Amino acid sequence: MDMDMARDALVQEARELLDAMEAALLQIEASGADSEAINAIFRAAHTIKGSAGLFAFNRIVSFTHIVESVLDRVRTGKLPIDAPMLSLLLNCGDYIAQLVDAIAARVEEVEPDPARRAELEEQLNQLLGEPAQTHAAPAPAPVASAIPAAQTSVVEDPVNSPYWHLSLRFLPDVLRMGLDPLSFLQYLGNVGTLLNLRTLPEGLPPLAQLDPEQAYLGFELDLQSEEDRAAIDGVFDFIRDDASIVILSPHAPMHEYRTLLALRPDPQMLAEVLAQGTLTADEAARALLPPEETVESVPVNAPVVMTETAAKAPAARQGEDKKGGYEQKFIKVEVSKLDLLIDLVGELVIAGAGASLIANRRKDSQFEEAVQSIAELVEHIRDAALNLRMVPIGEVFQRFPRVVRDISHELGKEIDLVVTGADTELDKSMVERLSDPLMHIVRNAMDHGIEATEARLAAGKPAAGTLRLNAFHESGSIVIEVSDDGRGLNKARILAKAIERGLVTAEQSLAEHEVFRLIFEAGFSTAEQVTNLSGRGVGMDVVKKNIESLRGEVEMLSTEGAGTTVRIRLPLTLAIIDGFQVMVNESIFVIPLDLVIECIDLAGLDGHHDIVKLRGEPLPFIRLRELFELPRLEHGRESLVVVQFGQQRAGLVVDRLLGEFQAVIKPLGELFSRIKSISGSTILGDGKVALILDVANLVHQAVQQQAAPQNSKAAGSLASPQKSNG
Amino acid sequence: MDEPDADTPPESARPHKLGGDITIFRATELKDDLMQALAVADQYLDLDLADVQEIDTAGVQLLLSTQLEAAVQQKPLRCLNPSPQLVAVLAMLNLTDRLLAGDGA
Numbered sequence: 001m002d003m004d005m006a007r008d009a010l011v012q013e014a015r016e017l018l019d020a021m022e023a024a025l026l027q028i029e030a031s032g033a034d035s036e037a038i039n040a041i042f043r044a045a046h047t048i049k050g051s052a053g054l055f056a057f058n059r060i061v062s063f064t065h066i067v068e069s070v071l072d073r074v075r076t077g078k079l080p081i082d083a084p085m086l087s088l089l090l091n092c093g094d095y096i097a098q099l100v101d102a103i104a105a106r107v108e109e110v111e112p113d114p115a116r117r118a119e120l121e122e123q124l125n126q127l128l129g130e131p132a133q134t135h136a137a138p139a140p141a142p143v144a145s146a147i148p149a150a151q152t153s154v155v156e157d158p159v160n161s162p163y164w165h166l167s168l169r170f171l172p173d174v175l176r177m178g179l180d181p182l183s184f185l186q187y188l189g190n191v192g193t194l195l196n197l198r199t200l201p202e203g204l205p206p207l208a209q210l211d212p213e214q215a216y217l218g219f220e221l222d223l224q225s226e227e228d229r230a231a232i233d234g235v236f237d238f239i240r241d242d243a244s245i246v247i248l249s250p251h252a253p254m255h256e257y258r259t260l261l262a263l264r265p266d267p268q269m270l271a272e273v274l275a276q277g278t279l280t281a282d283e284a285a286r287a288l289l290p291p292e293e294t295v296e297s298v299p300v301n302a303p304v305v306m307t308e309t310a311a312k313a314p315a316a317r318q319g320e321d322k323k324g325g326y327e328q329k330f331i332k333v334e335v336s337k338l339d340l341l342i343d344l345v346g347e348l349v350i351a352g353a354g355a356s357l358i359a360n361r362r363k364d365s366q367f368e369e370a371v372q373s374i375a376e377l378v379e380h381i382r383d384a385a386l387n388l389r390m391v392p393i394g395e396v397f398q399r400f401p402r403v404v405r406d407i408s409h410e411l412g413k414e415i416d417l418v419v420t421g422a423d424t425e426l427d428k429s430m431v432e433r434l435s436d437p438l439m440h441i442v443r444n445a446m447d448h449g450i451e452a453t454e455a456r457l458a459a460g461k462p463a464a465g466t467l468r469l470n471a472f473h474e475s476g477s478i479v480i481e482v483s484d485d486g487r488g489l490n491k492a493r494i495l496a497k498a499i500e501r502g503l504v505t506a507e508q509s510l511a512e513h514e515v516f517r518l519i520f521e522a523g524f525s526t527a528e529q530v531t532n533l534s535g536r537g538v539g540m541d542v543v544k545k546n547i548e549s550l551r552g553e554v555e556m557l558s559t560e561g562a563g564t565t566v567r568i569r570l571p572l573t574l575a576i577i578d579g580f581q582v583m584v585n586e587s588i589f590v591i592p593l594d595l596v597i598e599c600i601d602l603a604g605l606d607g608h609h610d611i612v613k614l615r616g617e618p619l620p621f622i623r624l625r626e627l628f629e630l631p632r633l634e635h636g637r638e639s640l641v642v643v644q645f646g647q648q649r650a651g652l653v654v655d656r657l658l659g660e661f662q663a664v665i666k667p668l669g670e671l672f673s674r675i676k677s678i679s680g681s682t683i684l685g686d687g688k689v690a691l692i693l694d695v696a697n698l699v700h701q702a703v704q705q706q707a708a709p710q711n712s713k714a715a716g717s718l719a720s721p722q723k724s725n726g
Numbered sequence: 727m728d729e730p731d732a733d734t735p736p737e738s739a740r741p742h743k744l745g746g747d748i749t750i751f752r753a754t755e756l757k758d759d760l761m762q763a764l765a766v767a768d769q770y771l772d773l774d775l776a777d778v779q780e781i782d783t784a785g786v787q788l789l790l791s792t793q794l795e796a797a798v799q800q801k802p803l804r805c806l807n808p809s810p811q812l813v814a815v816l817a818m819l820n821l822t823d824r825l826l827a828g829d830g831a
Contacts (some may be wrong), residue, residue, distance in 0.1 A: 181783045
């Protein structure tokens with residue numbers, strides 16, 4: 001199981017590094033070579049190779065090694081970083097991503113695409129060319145020989161040592177966190193016998209410069225033990241996240257030691273340390289050499305190899321430094337732990353509501369005060385806990401520069417991408433589920449929205465199209481917009497298609513936004529020719545479904561000839577909301593407080609046919625009693641709660657207003673999945689269940705009823721038209 | 727604090743006492759203490775370690791770092807009378823030769 005966690009961590013780290021690598025490559029493409037970006041690419045490749053090596057994921061190691069060799073030459077100016085090089089490196093990054101995916105899917109033994117790999121390796125090896133490469137074999141065969149050579153040298157070649165070898169380094173902060181590396185060593189004594197222990201005063205300064213609470217020491221040791229890896233590994237459970245712990249098995253293959261050396265800041269010194277016990281002098285020397293070169297052959301290569309390692313060592317150190325800084329600022333936390341925390345906070349909120357209910361009944365002002373201050377704290381904890389899950393939407397947006405680059409090449413269109421609001425935050429779980437719909441919208445915009453260059457010039461527009469990604473917060477929601485300055489939606493064509501498909505009849509007169517909404521109907525595509533980008537059967541209806549599953553909404557705005565904007569509106573969080581409680585008969589309903597505009601006494605208003613006149617404006621409303629088919633009460637004053645979703649407002653008629661309340665959203669069972677008017681349920685302080693109203697849906701219902709009362713299709717499932725009941 | 731007697735020869739200078747728990751909890755305090763001891767030391771920094779109780783990673787670092795600083799100031803560190811607890815820890819870390827060798831032990 002620990003192995004699985006480590007594997008996940010590796011996959012995640014590798015993906016982040018690949019993203020960084022891609023961003024750096026695109027940056028170079030956009031604004032020319034700069035050494036910082038080139039170093040970033042090199043570091044990414046180097047670190048991926050290193051981590052993969054620890055797990056003996058040899059396919060990645062051997063491939064990344066070649067990429068790294070090329071990068072090294074780019075870095076030292078021996079190879080130019082030009083357009084073909086950038087494309088090649090982007091493709092290599094993609095292939096490494098495939099290999100990482102294979103690891104994630106537990107199929108790392110299978111080469112995802114041998115032909116692709118061979119092709120890329122050939123291109124890389126051509127770049128490496130004559131000066132120093134390994135392949136003594138004449139030209140035509142290098143690719144075929146490359147893979148087996150790398151692999152044989154990597155798989156075989158065990159070292160002599162019959163002991164486990166452990167290499168331990170710690171983050172500077174471990175002591176401050178109350179962890180004592182010494183105690184782990186002492187505990188390790190229970191698992192086996194410590195041998196050849198070397199205390200490495202890595203970077204330990206003289207006393208004057210010492211930060212006495214920072215951890216400096218590292219350890220290299222052998223362990224004579226009959227236990228298995230899990231038992232040894234288990235010793236470090238508590239410190240693993242804050243340390244770099246490498247455990248090599250008895251007679252470990254040479255490449256594992258090689259990877260270990262590459263991982264540490266000073267391989268030369270470490271090799272010397274290892275040579276004093278763990279490894280023979282010969283083994284230690286060989287561990288310092290890159291793998292391919294060491295396969296029996298060609299001593300001629302040796303000097304070249306040495307210079308290459310020498311050049312790499314400082315780079316490795318630099319990489320480590322950067323990483324150290326990063327790790328101090330962020331800790332990686334498993335998502336499930338966060339979820340657990342948020343669940344607990346949810347329970348806390350419910351329990352708190354229970355306590356304040358009792359306090360209210362007791363009429364004990366001190367008690368009430370105490371409960372009040374606890375409630376405030378709970379609210380802060382809730383916000384802080386939810387905030388932990390908030391990530392900038394830039395995480396999603398960062399994929400798009402590459403996507404836009406590739407697709408615009410493919411389509412032969414010139415398209416500029418403008419990203420704004422990338423630091424707008426939203427819930428992590430949404431980020432993941434947002435990525436695919438956004439991708440689809442972006443592709444659509446580039447494929448169908450933005451015209452070919454000639455058409456643009458003919459229309460008097462600049463030759464390059466512009467695609468904008470924008471995000472911002474608006475009254476309890478996050479809004480994400482994808483806009484293009486393309487040809488816009490053709491209302492007539494959409495309508496014609498919809499009539500052809502039988503979605504609407506020719507007599508119906510639809511407002512513009514209603515026409516645009518037809519695009520989201522299943523199986524709707526107006527593209528005259530299906531390209532291989534969009535129009536592959538996955539339509540905007542899937543986008544809409546995805547967004548709705550996040551309790552969000554998607555709408556289209558368009559001006560013919562000037563462009564289209566797809567606007568997605570999502571709630572900020574999926575877990576806990578500030579709710580407003582209302583009562584109908586004895587049932588309590590919760591409305592998300594952010595969406596409530598005002599509450600009015602209905603008696604004073606002139607209301608007919610589900611529309612009231614509010615300050616001179618018509619406002620459609622829905623009676624919750626009728627919506628949920630609750631029995632009528634004799635008398636009673638009714639109140640109108642005005643809610644807003646997006647730009648539309650509607651009223652909800654209820655019996656009583658109960659006030660604010662923190663609602664922990666519990667999902668509804670499968671059974672209720674077809675009921676549109678409810679988005680979830682919550683538990684009240686006294687243990688009763690209340691339903692949370694789906695305001696977006698209710699507002700739609702109300703507005704549609706107002707617009708087309710005769711259109712029976714418009715009314716939602718539960719909402720029998722008012723007349724029948726009233 | 728120890729006041730070294732300026733007139734007595736270095737060999738007989740009273741060693742600086744370092745005792746109790748040499749751990750992270752006192753690390754900052756001990757660093758200052760050791761810096762001061764080093765400042766007043768003459769020729770050698772002698773530490774009397776007979777009363778060392780518990781010692782952790784921070785404590786070991788402190789000793790190693792003191793040794794480095796002492797070397798910089800050319801007043802080599804001599805660890806005297808190490809307590810059994812200290813001896814055990816240094817033995818496990820294979821630091822005995824480094825810290826307890828020669829002069830003092």
